[in-house]
Amino acid sequence: MKTKVGSDLDYAIKLLNDEEIVAIPTETVYGLAANGLKETAIRKIFEAKGRPLTNPLILHFPNTEAILPFILELPEELKKITDKFWPGSLTVLLEKSNLVPDIITAGHQRVAVRIPNHSITLDLLSRLNFPLAAPSANPYGKISPTKSEHVLKQLAGKIPYILEGGFCNKGLESTIVGMEGNQVAIYRLGCISIEQIQKIIGYEPKLQITSENSPLTSGMVKHHYAPSTPLLFLDSDFKINNAKKTGFIFFQKDFIGVENKIILSVNGNLEEAAQNLYDALHSMDSEKLDLIYIERFPETELGRTINDRLKRATAKFEK
Ligand code: TXA
Ligand code: MG
Numbered sequence: 001m002k003t004k005v006g007s008d009l010d011y012a013i014k015l016l017n018d019e020e021i022v023a024i025p026t027e028t029v030y031g032l033a034a035n036g037l038k039e040t041a042i043r044k045i046f047e048a049k050g051r052p053l054t055n056p057l058i059l060h061f062p063n064t065e066a067i068l069p070f071i072l073e074l075p076e077e078l079k080k081i082t083d084k085f086w087p088g089s090l091t092v093l094l095e096k097s098n099l100v101p102d103i104i105t106a107g108h109q110r111v112a113v114r115i116p117n118h119s120i121t122l123d124l125l126s127r128l129n130f131p132l133a134a135p136s137a138n139p140y141g142k143i144s145p146t147k148s149e150h151v152l153k154q155l156a157g158k159i160p161y162i163l164e165g166g167f168c169n170k171g172l173e174s175t176i177v178g179m180e181g182n183q184v185a186i187y188r189l190g191c192i193s194i195e196q197i198q199k200i201i202g203y204e205p206k207l208q209i210t211s212e213n214s215p216l217t218s219g220m221v222k223h224h225y226a227p228s229t230p231l232l233f234l235d236s237d238f239k240i241n242n243a244k245k246t247g248f249i250f251f252q253k254d255f256i257g258v259e260n261k262i263i264l265s266v267n268g269n270l271e272e273a274a275q276n277l278y279d280a281l282h283s284m285d286s287e288k289l290d291l292i293y294i295e296r297f298p299e300t301e302l303g304r305t306i307n308d309r310l311k312r313a314t315a316k317f318e319k
Pocket of ligand 2: 136
């Protein structure tokens with residue numbers, strides 16, 4: 001199959017209506033979308049990504065009214081958060097109605113829903129009469145795409161069309177929230193920080209993000225978001241090994257004077273670093289290096305999300 005890249009919204013709509021899969025831009029990362037109500041279409045997503053069927057998918061909608069038939073209720077605590085952040089980088093787990101196919105939730109009672117904040121995709125969603133199921137548009141376990149060329153590099157030949165939407169301006173996946181009893185819990189750190197959610201609900205949300213044995217959400221799997229080139233944290237005991245062709249990714253400044261490097265935000269801005277992170281990993285991964293080192297981030301706001309992704313990305317390369 002030849003993969004095309006373009007801005008033809010009508011063509012994307014035709015493919016989706018025909019139960020084909022299309023990569024779509026969002027403000028977080030590119031998604032691999034299909035009709036979220038048709039099992040045959042949804043199965044094509046799992047196949048193209050090599051993703052296990054036990055891993056549930058997020059449904060994307062153009063507005064809150066469109067979500068209502070697919071859920072039983074939106075609890076007050078969560079409504080406060082969605083009122084603030086939708087359209088945006090927030091995914092909410094809610095009790096599902098019978099209209100949601102089991103393959104979407106992998107048999108769970110809750111469905112993950114989101115209203116993305118990208119004008120092209122909001123336009124697309126409002127012109128369809130079904131929600132779009134869309135995981136990140138990368139092969140299972142690999143780095144998420146923040147540019148159409150990342151999708152093309154990783155999924156060429158496996159999907160018919162990539163809808164061009166530029167460089168995703170957030171660059172990290174959505175934050176996943178839901179209720180645990182009568183308290184808000186965070187299931188995946190994302191581009192809305194714990195601090196931002198705490199500010200709205202008035203207490204510290206429970207964190208349910210690390211689980212190696214029961215990966216309820218794929219973002220919880222220990223080895224994830226990984227480049228093909230070995231990636232390690234740049235720690236204080238680091239020594240330059242001249243026998244190895246090495247790349248470096250720094251947050252704000254190069255503090256060891258090396259050549260092959262990317263600086264994520266010269267002004268030390270966490271949002272800017274977040275936007276550039278996956279692009280830096282993709283481009284270093286294309287350089288045929290032996291090793292990539294990346295600096296740890298401060299454990300605050302988006303720094304915490306970045307460290308979470310890097311811990312998973314480095315896990316399989318640790319000794
Ligand atoms: O920013 C994002 O959320 C992007 C864009 C495309 O919207 N999507 C994304 O999807 O990151 P994905 O499939 O790569 O990650 C979604 C996460 C997975 O960890 C999945 O297991 C979890 O959400 N998830 C989805 N439905 C769930 C459910 N019903 N219960 C628990 N976890 C769920
Ligand atoms: Mg993903």
